[in-house]
Amino acid sequence: MATEIRQDKVSKNWIIYAPSRTQRPSSFRQEGPEAEGLPDHEPSCPFCKGNEDQLPDILMELQNPNITEWQTRVVPNKFPALTQEGDTRRHLEGIYLTMPGHGVHEVIIETPRHNRQPSRMSLEEVGAIVETYHRRYIDLLYRHQSMMALIFRNHGPKAGTSLIHPHSQLVVTSVVPHDVRWREQKEQRYFDDWGRCVVCEVVEHELQIHERVIFENESFVAFVPFAAAVPFESWIVPKRHEADFGDISDPEKEDFAAALRDMLRRLREKLNDPSYNYLINTAARHKASEPHLHWYLQIQPRLTTSAGFEMGSGMRINPSLPEEDAAYLNSDDAA
Amino acid sequence: MATEIRQDKVSKNWIIYAPSRTQRPSSFRQEGPEAEGLPDHEPSCPFCKGNEDQLPDILMELQNPNITEWQTRVVPNKFPALTQEGDTRRHLEGIYLTMPGHGVHEVIIETPRHNRQPSRMSLEEVGAIVETYHRRYIDLLYRHQSMMALIFRNHGPKAGTSLIHPHSQLVVTSVVPHDVRWREQKEQRYFDDWGRCVVCEVVEHELQIHERVIFENESFVAFVPFAAAVPFESWIVPKRHEADFGDISDPEKEDFAAALRDMLRRLREKLNDPSYNYLINTAARHKASEPHLHWYLQIQPRLTTSAGFEMGSGMRINPSLPEEDAAYLNSDDAA
Numbered sequence: 187m188a189t190e191i192r193q194d195k196v197s198k199n200w201i202i203y204a205p206s207r208t209q210r211p212s213s214f215r216q217e218g219p220e221a222e223g224l225p226d227h228e229p230s231c232p233f234c235k236g237n238e239d240q241l242p243d244i245l246m247e248l249q250n251p252n253i254t255e256w257q258t259r260v261v262p263n264k265f266p267a268l269t270q271e272g273d274t275r276r277h278l279e280g281i282y283l284t285m286p287g288h289g290v291h292e293v294i295i296e297t298p299r300h301n302r303q304p305s306r307m308s309l310e311e312v313g314a315i316v317e318t319y320h321r322r323y324i325d326l327l328y329r330h331q332s333m334m335a336l337i338f339r340n341h342g343p344k345a346g347t348s349l350i351h352p353h354s355q356l357v358v359t360s361v362v363p364h365d366v367r368w369r370e371q372k373e374q375r376y377f378d379d380w381g382r383c384v385v386c387e388v389v390e391h392e393l394q395i396h397e398r399v400i401f402e403n404e405s406f407v408a409f410v411p412f413a414a415a416v417p418f419e420s421w422i423v424p425k426r427h428e429a430d431f432g433d434i435s436d437p438e439k440e441d442f443a444a445a446l447r448d449m450l451r452r453l454r455e456k457l458n459d460p461s462y463n464y465l466i467n468t469a470a471r472h473k474a475s476e477p478h479l480h481w482y483l484q485i486q487p488r489l490t491t492s493a494g495f496e497m498g499s500g501m502r503i504n505p506s507l508p509e510e511d512a513a514y515l516n517s518d519d520a521a
Numbered sequence: 522m523a524t525e526i527r528q529d530k531v532s533k534n535w536i537i538y539a540p541s542r543t544q545r546p547s548s549f550r551q552e553g554p555e556a557e558g559l560p561d562h563e564p565s566c567p568f569c570k571g572n573e574d575q576l577p578d579i580l581m582e583l584q585n586p587n588i589t590e591w592q593t594r595v596v597p598n599k600f601p602a603l604t605q606e607g608d609t610r611r612h613l614e615g616i617y618l619t620m621p622g623h624g625v626h627e628v629i630i631e632t633p634r635h636n637r638q639p640s641r642m643s644l645e646e647v648g649a650i651v652e653t654y655h656r657r658y659i660d661l662l663y664r665h666q667s668m669m670a671l672i673f674r675n676h677g678p679k680a681g682t683s684l685i686h687p688h689s690q691l692v693v694t695s696v697v698p699h700d701v702r703w704r705e706q707k708e709q710r711y712f713d714d715w716g717r718c719v720v721c722e723v724v725e726h727e728l729q730i731h732e733r734v735i736f737e738n739e740s741f742v743a744f745v746p747f748a749a750a751v752p753f754e755s756w757i758v759p760k761r762h763e764a765d766f767g768d769i770s771d772p773e774k775e776d777f778a779a780a781l782r783d784m785l786r787r788l789r790e791k792l793n794d795p796s797y798n799y800l801i802n803t804a805a806r807h808k809a810s811e812p813h814l815h816w817y818l819q820i821q822p823r824l825t826t827s828a829g830f831e832m833g834s835g836m837r838i839n840p841s842l843p844e845e846d847a848a849y850l851n852s853d854d855a856a
């Protein structure tokens with residue numbers, strides 16, 4: 187059976203589509219029942235109320251006026267990948283470059299309730315998560331040695347999460363990661379050729395053909411990208427040209443929360459609560475005003491396993507066509 | 522606790538070392554008992570003898586003179602990622618680039634015996650695998666539209682394998698994958714700066730300090746790289762400068778088989794048969810004579826899960842220090 191190779195217009199990565207390797211989009215529906223029957227409060231969970239002595243510190247809280255308690259809470263990661271120790275100076279160890287693991291690694295506890303995943307939250311609750319992302323991002327990115335702030339969420343056992351209590355993470359690095367540099371360079375070249383931001387171009391095209399769009403409101407659009415790397419990948423993109431997540435406006439925050447909530451809800455309903463990762467692709471600090479960059483949130487469900495071919499080539503093999511994934515996410519069956 | 526960031530000297534990728542996230546190297550030892558009790562012949566396995574009618578075709582066999590039957594067998598992948606249909610012409614679909622999935626996807630059945638993993642094979646048996654790799658590589662790479670041949674092996678459920686019967690795979694692409702281009706560019710820049718192949722430099726240095734070396738014979742050295750991306754990653758590198766796997770000599774094949782067998786045996790013994798991927802990083806076809814490229818085999822055990830941070834940054838977080846991994850692979854305990 188013939189297969190197809192598509193190029194991601196932003197990163198210029200090639201993705202192979204081999205639909206003969208699977209059946210229908212619905213075959214990705216998870217077999218295990220959705221994690222239910224979890225308690226609202228779990229006595230041994232460090233993120234639950236009453237266990238504050240297990241937290242290294244509390245860095246910030248958003249209050250919930252309705253319940254006179256915290257709604258979201260930001261704490262240091264107890265096993266941080268990067269810390270405030272050392273500095274950003276590189277040195278040689280033999281012939282190799284090395285540096286201290288200087289940076290920040292925080293956890294955003296998204297709710298006091300142990301069993302309340304964002305896919306089941308109210309718009310206000312998801313809004314509080316977005317507001318917390320934004321405040322920490324602004325607060326941390328403009329510190330002296332920060333080069334890049336990455337906000338991400340790991341959901342489910344296949345997505346590398348170790349704690350069930352709903353949470354996201356924020357890592358600030360003092361180097362610009364190579365994938366970020368790679369994307370920057372490709373986007374700059376596109377801008378130099380065409381005089382336009384490539385992401386603006388993609389958004390305009392997707393809205394026009396409306397074949398892969400899942401959700402739209404005034405300031406955001408969510409769609410399965412033409413060259414999705416994995417089944418049911420989706421992007422949530424601001425319609426306004428905006429390089430830096432830090433520039434999101436208050437009305438945009440509300441629209442962003444609505445889009446995010448809708449997409450997570452669809453994944454839960456249509457695929458029976460799959461593991462997923464999402465992250466906010468945004469400009470590195472000193473690129474925040476570039477006309478060729480455009481931030482977006484990228485969701486990748488963990489329904490396939492990448493293996494030796496992907497490791498050696500960087501090309502993903504996706505058994506599912508983006509148009510069919512989009513149709514399934516838009517359909518009325520399952521749920 | 523302080524962490525460290527190291528740069529891979531070949532790809533220039535940054536890797537974060539956060540040892541506080543784990544305990545000792547031995548904690549990566551797999552809990553489940555090694556897959557034992559498998560039969561030598563499994564009636565329902567398409568790669569076992571007697572089930573040839575389940576194979577799409579037989580493309581090549583290496584005979585075993587001792588047992589008057591085949592030792593290795595090459596067959597088309599039944600669910601290929603790439604096929605011989607179509608051509609390599611790109612076209613636009615709306616604003617996006619796309620092309621037929623033109624290429625080759627073959628399976629190398631490594632032994633007639635269902636339960637005989639390479640880590641338990643004789644040197645002759647592993648030698649037959651290497652010989653098969655080489656013959657198919659040479660045969661396929663120089664066809665009209667081939668740009669790159671990737672040989673890889675997925676072992677165990679976490680490494681994305683679906684069939685237990687020992688096998689490797691070979692994919693020939695008609696595009697140069699971006700990770701291969703990326704590495705090429707970095708290696709070329711190094712050569713332009715220093716006038717030397719960076720991999721030759723690394724091999725010389727590792728042999729000199731001998732802190733991460735695991736195995737050495739006349740033509741190959743195996744070591745945990747200074748900036749290993751995952752716990753117990755290792756590289757098997759020809760000492761002679763050689764851009765293209767296709768240029769391996771007969772004596773080198775034997776030494777390569779010995780190194781590969783030793784490394785897989787150590788993984789099985791020390792870590793209790795972990796899932797792993799390996800692949801041969803080699804030059805794209807038209808770069809085969811470049812003085813700045815140098816092929817090597819890269820093994821990555823699947824002991825950790827990459828998550829949202831890795832997805833957004835391309836930076837891996839490795840909880841284990843390469844020197845400690847090397848010491849553990851060299852130690853006498855466990856096994």
